[in-house]
Amino acid sequence: MEKNNLKGWLYLLPAALFLGFFLVYPLIDVFVYSFEEGYNSASQTYFGVGLYNYGYVLHDPYFLQAVKNTFLLVAITVPLSTCLALLISMGLSAIPRLQKLYQTIYFLPYVTNTLAVGLVFMILFKKTAYTDGLINLLINRFGGASVDFIDGPYWAKMFVLCFYTIWVVLPFKILILTSALASVNRDYYNAAKVDGTPAWRIFTRITLPMISPTVFYLVITGFIGAFKAYSDAVALFGTDLNAAGMNTIVGYVYDMLYGNSGGYPSYASAAAILLFAIVLTITCINLLVSKKHVHYS
Amino acid sequence: MQKKTDFDKIERAVRVRGILANTVLYVLLTLWAVMVLFPFYWMILTSVKSYGAYNSEYIPQLYTLAPTLGNYIDAFTAVPLARYLLNTLIFTAATTGLMLLVTVLAAFGFARLSFRGRDLVFTLFLALMMIPSELVVITNYVTITNWGLRNSFAGLILPSVTSVFYIYLLRENFAQVPDELYYAAKVDGTSDFKYLWKVMLPICRPTLVTITILKAIECWNSYVWPRLITDNEAYYLVSGGIQSIRENGFGRENIPAMMAAVVVISLPLIVLFLIFRNKIMEGVSRGGTKG
Amino acid sequence: MKVVLQDLTKKFPGRGKNAQQEVVAVDGFTFEIPDGKLVGLLGPSGCGKSTTLNLLCGLLKPTSGKIFFGEDDVTGLPAEKRGVGLVFQNYALYPHLTVLQNILFPLQNLRGRERPAKEEMLRRAKEAADLVQIGELLDRRPSELSGGQQQRVAIARALVKMPRVLLLDEPLSNLDARLRLQTREEIRRIQRETGITTVFVTHDQDEAMSISDIIVVMKNGVVQQIDKPQAVYDDPSNLFVAQFLGTPPIHVFNGRVEGGRLYIGNQAVLPAPGLPDQPVTAAVRPEGFALDEQGPLACNLTRVEIMGRDISVVCTHPDCENTAIRAIISAENRVDTAQPTVRFSLKPGKVFLFTADTQARLRPAQEG
Numbered sequence: 001m002e003k004n005n006l007k008g009w010l011y012l013l014p015a016a017l018f019l020g021f022f023l024v025y026p027l028i029d030v031f032v033y034s035f036e037e038g039y040n041s042a043s044q045t046y047f048g049v050g051l052y053n054y055g056y057v058l059h060d061p062y063f064l065q066a067v068k069n070t071f072l073l074v075a076i077t078v079p080l081s082t083c084l085a086l087l088i089s090m091g092l093s094a095i096p097r098l099q100k101l102y103q104t105i106y107f108l109p110y111v112t113n114t115l116a117v118g119l120v121f122m123i124l125f126k127k128t129a130y131t132d133g134l135i136n137l138l139i140n141r142f143g144g145a146s147v148d149f150i151d152g153p154y155w156a157k158m159f160v161l162c163f164y165t166i167w168v169v170l171p172f173k174i175l176i177l178t179s180a181l182a183s184v185n186r187d188y189y190n191a192a193k194v195d196g197t198p199a200w201r202i203f204t205r206i207t208l209p210m211i212s213p214t215v216f217y218l219v220i221t222g223f224i225g226a227f228k229a230y231s232d233a234v235a236l237f238g239t240d241l242n243a244a245g246m247n248t249i250v251g252y253v254y255d256m257l258y259g260n261s262g263g264y265p266s267y268a269s270a271a272a273i274l275l276f277a278i279v280l281t282i283t284c285i286n287l288l289v290s291k292k293h294v295h296y297s
Numbered sequence: 298m299q300k301k302t303d304f305d306k307i308e309r310a311v312r313v314r315g316i317l318a319n320t321v322l323y324v325l326l327t328l329w330a331v332m333v334l335f336p337f338y339w340m341i342l343t344s345v346k347s348y349g350a351y352n353s354e355y356i357p358q359l360y361t362l363a364p365t366l367g368n369y370i371d372a373f374t375a376v377p378l379a380r381y382l383l384n385t386l387i388f389t390a391a392t393t394g395l396m397l398l399v400t401v402l403a404a405f406g407f408a409r410l411s412f413r414g415r416d417l418v419f420t421l422f423l424a425l426m427m428i429p430s431e432l433v434v435i436t437n438y439v440t441i442t443n444w445g446l447r448n449s450f451a452g453l454i455l456p457s458v459t460s461v462f463y464i465y466l467l468r469e470n471f472a473q474v475p476d477e478l479y480y481a482a483k484v485d486g487t488s489d490f491k492y493l494w495k496v497m498l499p500i501c502r503p504t505l506v507t508i509t510i511l512k513a514i515e516c517w518n519s520y521v522w523p524r525l526i527t528d529n530e531a532y533y534l535v536s537g538g539i540q541s542i543r544e545n546g547f548g549r550e551n552i553p554a555m556m557a558a559v560v561v562i563s564l565p566l567i568v569l570f571l572i573f574r575n576k577i578m579e580g581v582s583r584g585g586t587k588g
Numbered sequence: 589m590k591v592v593l594q595d596l597t598k599k600f601p602g603r604g605k606n607a608q609q610e611v612v613a614v615d616g617f618t619f620e621i622p623d624g625k626l627v628g629l630l631g632p633s634g635c636g637k638s639t640t641l642n643l644l645c646g647l648l649k650p651t652s653g654k655i656f657f658g659e660d661d662v663t664g665l666p667a668e669k670r671g672v673g674l675v676f677q678n679y680a681l682y683p684h685l686t687v688l689q690n691i692l693f694p695l696q697n698l699r700g701r702e703r704p705a706k707e708e709m710l711r712r713a714k715e716a717a718d719l720v721q722i723g724e725l726l727d728r729r730p731s732e733l734s735g736g737q738q739q740r741v742a743i744a745r746a747l748v749k750m751p752r753v754l755l756l757d758e759p760l761s762n763l764d765a766r767l768r769l770q771t772r773e774e775i776r777r778i779q780r781e782t783g784i785t786t787v788f789v790t791h792d793q794d795e796a797m798s799i800s801d802i803i804v805v806m807k808n809g810v811v812q813q814i815d816k817p818q819a820v821y822d823d824p825s826n827l828f829v830a831q832f833l834g835t836p837p838i839h840v841f842n843g844r845v846e847g848g849r850l851y852i853g854n855q856a857v858l859p860a861p862g863l864p865d866q867p868v869t870a871a872v873r874p875e876g877f878a879l880d881e882q883g884p885l886a887c888n889l890t891r892v893e894i895m896g897r898d899i900s901v902v903c904t905h906p907d908c909e910n911t912a913i914r915a916i917i918s919a920e921n922r923v924d925t926a927q928p929t930v931r932f933s934l935k936p937g938k939v940f941l942f943t944a945d946t947q948a949r950l951r952p953a954q955e956g
Contacts, residue, residue, distance in 0.1 A: 007489065008415065011406030014399045018459040019425060026436030027428055033435065091326050095319075104574055105330045108337065110581065111570040113518045115536040116559040119543060120336040123343070123552055134339070134357050167332070172581065179582050187680035190647055195694035195749065196668030205693070209684040228431060231520045231536075239524075239540060250431055257435055258525050265435050272432050279429065295684040308664035 034269035046266075053270035062242050063271060066252040069233075072158060073165060073248070074226040081166045082218055085173035090207075092174070093181045103178065110171035118235020121164050125149035125236075150236065157237065157246050165232050169225065173218050180214035181207070212294045220286050227279050230254070249275045340563070344368050344556040351553045368557035377530060378558055381538035382565075388453055388523075388534055389516040395458045396512050397505070403464045405493050408471035409479060419468075426461045438525050448529040457522060463508040466583075470504040471497060507580035510573070517566055535562045589658050589752040589785050591621040591644070596653035598639050598809075613639040615809040617653070621787065621802070626779045628800035628817075629789045632832070636809035637789045638757060644787060645672045645755050657752050668697075670753075673746030673784075677758040679738045681730040687741050688726040691716055694749040716744040719778060736767040743778065754779070756788035760795055772799050793833050797821070805829050822937070827947035830871045830940055836900075836916070840909040842944070843870040850941065853907050855884040857934050860941065862953030867944040874900070876938025877915035879923065883933035887913055892923050899923070903930055 034054070038047035057063050088106065092099050109117070125135050127148035136146040147153065149160045184207065192202050208215070230250040233241055241247035242255060249271065255261050256268035343351065345364035372378050407419055437456045446452030474497060482492045498505065520536035527533055533541060542558055570577055596617040602609040614636045621627050629637040642648040644655065646667035654663045662670050681690050691713040695704060704712065717723050720740040730738055739759065746754055759775060760768045776799040779786045790796050796803050797817045805812040805820060805828075813825040824830035830838050841852050845863045849856040850870060857870075877885075879901075887903035890912065901915040901923055915932060923930060941950040 008406050008410035008412035011402045011410060012418070015403035015406075015459060015464060018399060018455075019422075019461070021440070022437055022456040022459065023425055023428060023433055023461075026433035026440070029436040030432050088326070088329060091322050094322060095326070102326055102330060103578070104571075105333055107578055108333055108567065108570070111514060111566045111577070112337075112563050113536060113539070113566070115518075115520055115539050116562045117336055117340070119539065119555060119559055120340045120343075123556075124336070124339060128550075130352050131355050131357060137356060167336075175578055175582050185678070185680065187676045187678060188682065190667075191674065191676060191680040191745075192693075193647065194645055194667045194672060194674040195697050195745075197693070197697045198699070201697065205685075206682060209682075224429075228429065234520070234540065238544060253431060253435070254521065254525065257438055265439060268435050272435060276429060276432055305664075307669055311666050311669075 030269045030272060033266050034273050036266055038266075053266045054274070057267055057270045057274065060267075062247060062255075063249075063252050065242075065245060066247040066249050069158070069161075069246060070227060070229065070248045073162060073229055074223060076158075076162045077165045077169070078219065078222045078226050080162075081169050081173060082215065082222060084166065085170055085177050085218070086215070088170070089174050089177035089181055090203075092178050103175070106174050107171045109168055110175075114168060114231045115235045117168075118164060118232060121160065121167075122150055122236050125160050127152070151244075154245065157244070160236055161233055161246060164236060165226070165229060168232060169222065173222070176214060176218060177211065180211040184210045209295045216286075216290045216294045220283060223282050223286065224279055227275065227282070249278075337563075340556045340559050343553055344560045346553050348551055348553055368551075368553040369561070371551065371554040372557040372561060375554065376538070376542050376558070377533075378538065378561060380531065381533050381535045382561070384532060385517060385534045387450060388519075389513055391450065392454050392457050392516050393509055393512045395454065396460060396463065397509060399459055400463050400467055400508065401493070401498070401505075404467035404471050405489075405497065407464075407468045408474075409493075409497075410489070422461065423465065426465065434522065434525070437522075441526055446526075448527050448532045450532070452526050453523055453532065453534075457516065457519070460508075460512070463512070466508060467501065467504055470501045474500055504583075506576060507583055510577050510580045514566065514577075538562075590623045590656075591753055591785055591787070592654075592656040593617050593619045593621075593640075593644075594654040594656070596640070596643060596655065597651050598636075598643055598648060599651045612809050614643065614650075617811055619804065619811070619814060621785055624783045624785055625801040626776065626786045626799060627788070627802045627804060628796035629787060629804050629806060630793060630796040630832075631791065631806035631812075633791055634808075635806040637791075637806050639809075640806070641674075641755050641757055641787065641789050644753065645674045646670045671749070671751055673749065673751030673754045675739075675742045675746050675754075675756045675759055677761060679730075679742040679762075681738055681741055681745070683730050685729075686726065687717070687722065687728050687730070687733070688713060690730070690741055691726075691744050691748050694745060698749075712748055713744075716748040719747065719781065720744045720774070734767075735763050736771055739763065739771060740774070743775070747778070747782065747784070751784060754782075754784045754786040756786065758790060759788055760790070760792070768795070775799060793835075797833070805832060807832075824871075824940060825949050827869055827871060827942045830942075834873060836874050836914045837910070838871045838873055838940075839913050841870045841872065841905070842907050842909065843868055845941070845950075850939075852885060852905075855886070857884045858936055858939055860950075860952045863941070863950055868950060869942040869944050869947060871940045871942065872934060873938040874914050874916040876935045877901070877913075877917065877932040878935060879917055879921050879930070880933035881931055883931040885932045885934060886929050887932065889923075889925065889928060889930045892925055894919070901930060 035049050035051070036046040037050050037052040092102055092106075095102070124133060126133050127136055127146055127150070132140070132146045133149075135149065140146060147156045149156045188206055188210070189202065192206055197205075228250050229248045233246050233248055233251060237244040237246045240260065241251045242261065247255065253268045253272045253275070256264045256271060342359075342361060345366070345368070346354075346358075346361050347363065347365045347367060350361070350363065407415065407422075441447060441452045441456065444452075446455075478496055479492065482496060487495070518536060519534065520540075523532075523534045524537050524540070527537060530538075530541065539558060539562060542555055596614055597612070598614040600611045600613055602611060617640060629640060631637045639648065643650050646662070646665060646669075650663060654661055656662065657670065682693065685693065692709055695709045695712065698704070714723065714726075717726060720743050722737060722740045722744065725733060725737060725741075730741065733741065739762075743756075743759075756775070760771055763771055772795055775786075775788070788800075797820075800817055802814060803817050803820050804814045807828050813820055813829045815823070815825075820829060821833050824833070827840070831840070843850055843852040843857075844865070844867045845851070845860050846856075846865050848859060848861050848863065850858045850860040850868070852870060885905070887905045890902045890904060893900045893902060897919060898916050899919050899921065901913075901917060903913050903915070904911075905913055941952065942948060943950060
C-alpha cells in the first residue's frame with residue numbers, strides 16, 4: 001500500500017501544480033495586493049498596509065458607474081432571460097414534430113464568438129453618417145425617431161447591452177429547461193388532463209414545482225454570470241468602456257490592471273474582491289429564498 | 298338530441314382552440330428563431346456586399362444581387378486573419394490536450410487510488426470550484442509578466458489548462474465504474490496505467506467527449522486572458538483579432554470586410570456544431586455553464 | 589353509468605423501419621358494460637388493453653367507432669369533459685403536494701357553478717380518504733407512503749370528483765404479492781360501496797378472475813371473449829383464451845375426431861357426438877385428468893410432486909404440445925412411481941376441442 005500512496009500523489013501532481021500556481025496562490029495573493037497601499041508594479045514596492053485601495057475604488061466614479069451598470073444589467077437580464085427561456089422551452093415541448101430543428105436554431109448563439117457576433121449587433125443598432133442602421137429603420141417605419149444605440153443616450157446603450165446579453169445567454173437556459181421539462185413524467189400531465197386542470201394551473205401547480213430545482217439552478221448561475229458580464233459590453237461598445245460609460249465591474253478590474261488606465265493591480269484586486277463579496281451575498285440570498293420555494297424530490 | 302348537439306359544440310370548440318393555440322405557438326417560436334438567425338444572415342449578407350455598395354445604401358438592403366467575395370480576400374490580406382485563426386487553433390488544441398491529460402490523471406488519482414488524506418484533498422479541491430476566475434486573473438497576469446511569458450503560447454496556455462469542474466465531472470464518472478473491474482484487472486496483472494488507458498477511458502468516453510467539446514468551445518471564444526497577456530498581433534487569438542480589426546483594421550471603417558472576418562471566425566464552430574449537434578447539446582446540458 | 593363501445597378501432601402510424609405499416613392496437617371493439625359493474629380487461633402485454641383504457645378516458649382519440657357514457661356520445665370529447673377518474677399504473681401522485689392536496693386537486697380544477705365551496709371540497713376529500721382508509725395520512729407526502737398507501741391515495745383522487753366511470757391501469761402491478769391480495773379486495777369493496785362502473789386493465793389472470801364481474805380477454809387488439817370469470821375459465825371460446833387462463837396452463841394435444849369419438853394417438857379418449865371427422869386440438873385442464881388403471885390415455889411418468897392438498901403427476905405424452913403434462917389430482921390417490929407409465933381417463937367438462945386450423949371452439953352435441 002505504501003507504493004500506492006506515492007503513486008496516488010504522482011497522479012495528482014500535475015493538477016496540483018497547475019492549481020497551486022494559477023488558482024490557490026493567486027487567490028491568496030489577490031488579498032495581499034488589495035491591502036498593499038501604493039504598490040508599484042515596476043519596482044514591486046509598496047508604502048504600507050491598509051484599506052486605502054478599497055476606499056479609492058469605492059470613491060472612483062468609474063467604479064460606481066460600473067456597479068450601477070452591472071446591477072441594472074443583472075436586474076433586467078436575469079429575470080427576463082429566465083422567463084423567456086421558460087416560455088420558449090414550454091413552447092418547444094409542445095411541438096414534438098419540429099422540436100429538434102427549432103432547438104438546433106435556438107442553440108446556435110451558444111457556439112458563436114461573443115465578440116464577433118457583437119459586431120453584427122453593433123452595425124444593426126449603430127447610427128452612422130451613412131446610414132441609421134436597420135433597427136432605426138424599423139423604428140422609423142413604426143413612427144419612432146432614430147436613436148443611436150451605440151454612442152447615444154444611456155438607456156439606449158443599456159437596452160442594446162441587455163438585449164445582446166439575453167440573446168447570448170438564452171441558448172443555454174433553453175437547452176437546460178427543455179431537458180428538464182422532458183424529464184417530467186407524462187403521467188402527471190395525463191392525470192391533470194383527466195382531472196380537467198386548466199393550463200395555467202398545470203403550469204403553476206405541476207410543471208413549475210417539478211422543474212423548480214432546474215429553474216433555481218439557472219437563476220443562481222444566471223446571477224453569477226450576469227455579474228461577471230464584460231465581453232458582451234466590449235463587443236458592442238469597444239474596449240474603452242469607461243469612455244462609453246458602459247463599463248462593468250469586471251471591466252473595471254481589467255482596466256485597472258491593463259490598458260490605457262492600467263497598471264494598478266492593487267485597485268484591481270480591491271475591486272475584484274468587492275465583486276466577489278457582492279456575488280457571494282446575492283448567492284446566499286438566493287439559497288435562502290430557494291429553501292422555501294424549491295421542491296427537491 | 299338536445300344534449301348531443303351540446304357535445305358537438307364542445308368538441309368543435311376544443312378543436313378550434315387547439316388549432317389556434319398551435320398557430321400562435323408556431324408564430325411565436327418562429328419569431329424567436331428569426332431573431333436568432335437574423336444576425337447570422339446579416340453578417341453573411343453584409344460580407345458579400347461590396348464596400349461601395351454597402352456604403353451607398355442609406356437604407357440597408359435585405360438582399361444583394363451582386364455578391365462578391367472580395368471582402369474575404371481583404372479580410373485575409375489586409376489584416377493577419379489567417380495568423381489569428383492559426384493561433385487560436387494552436388491555443389485550442391494545446392490547451393484542450395493538456396487539460397485532458399491533467400484532468401484524466403487527477404480524476405483517476407481521486408477515484409481509483411486510495412491514499413491517506415484523499416478525501417480531505419478532494420473536499421479542499423471542491424472548494425476551489427467556488428473561486429471566480431476574476432479573482433485570480435490579477436496575480437496570474439503579474440506572474441506571467443514576471444516570468445517573461447507575455448506574448449507567448451506558454452503564457453496563453455498555462456493558466457488556462459486546469460478546470461476544477463471538469464476534474465470533478467470525470468471523477469464522478471470514474472467512481473461509477475465498479476471496483477470489480479479494477480480487481481479483475483489487478484488479478485490479471487494489469488498495471489494501473491494500462492487499466493486507466495484500456496478500461497477506464499473507453500468506459501468514460503462520453504464524459505471525455507463532453508469536456509473536450511466544452512473546453513474547445515471555451516478556448517475558441519476566450520477573450521479576457523488572451524487580451525491581457527498579448528499585445529503583439531502575432532499572438533492574437535480570433536477574439537482579440539476581431540477587436541483589433543474593429544478598432545484599427547482596414548484603414549477606414551470597412552464594415553463588409555469586417556463582416557467577412559466575422560464569418561470566417563464564426564464558421565469553424567458553427568460547422569462543428571452542425572456536425573456534432575447532438576453530442577454538443579447533450580454535453581452542454583450535462584455539464585456546461587455559460588453566462 | 590352504462591358504457592357502450594361501438595366498433596371501436598385505434599390505429600397507430602408505423603415507426604422506424606415499418607413506417608408504412610400502421611399498427612392496429614384495437615380492432616373493432618364492441619361491448620356494452622352494464623351500469624355499476626367491475627370489468628377486467630385481460631390480455632398479454634401489447635394486446636391493446638391499455639389503448640382501450642386510454643380511448644375510454646379520452647387521452648387517445650379512436651380512429652373509428654364510438655363511445656357512449658349512458659346516452660351521451662363522448663367519442664370526440666377531450667378527457668377533462670368526460671368525467672372519468674383514472675388511476676395510473678405508477679399512481680402519478682404529485683410529489684410536491686401532500687396527500688390532502690393531491691386529493692383536493694381535481695376539485696380545485698372545477699370552475700364556476702360546478703366548483704364547490706372550500707368546506708365542501710374538504711368534506712368530500714376527507715370522505716374519499718376515509719373510503720380508502722387513509723384518513724390519518726392526509727398531511728404526508730407521497731414519498732412518505734408505502735406502495736399500497738400511494739395506490740389508495742390515487743384511487744381517492746380519482747373518486748373525489750365522483751366520476752361517471754372509474755378506470756384503473758394495472759392497479760396492482762407495482763405492489764408486492766401480499767399487498768396485491770389485500771388491495772384487490774379493497775378495490776372490489778370500494779367499487780361495491782360506490783357503485784361506479786369500473787374498468788381495470790391487467791395482465792394477471794388471478795387479479796382479473798378474483799374481482800371482476802365481467803372479464804374481457806384481448807389478443808392483438810381483438811376481443812377474444814367477454815364473459816363472467818368462471819365462464820371464461822370453464823367455457824373458453826378459443827384456444828388462446830383456454831391457454832391464457834389457468835395455472836398450471838392447460839395441456840394441448842393434437843388429436844382427431846373420428847366417428848363421433850375423440851382420438852389422441854390411437855386411443856379413443858372421449859366421445860365427441862355430432863362432430864364431423866376432422867383433425868382437432870384437444871385442450872385438457874390439469875384437473876381434467878383422473879387416475880384410472882383402465883384409462884385410455886397412457887403417459888410416460890416422470891415424477892410425482894406432493895403439494896399437500898393435491899399431488900401433481902408430471903408425465904409426458906408424444907401427442908402433447910406441452911413439454912410436460914402436470915395432472916393435478918387429489919392427494920388421496922396413490923401413484924406407483926415404480927411404473928414407467930401412468931394411465932388416465934379424462935373428465936368431459938375439462939376437455940375443450942378446437943379446430944386444428946382456426947382454433948375456434950368445437951362443441952360436441954350434449955349427451956342425454
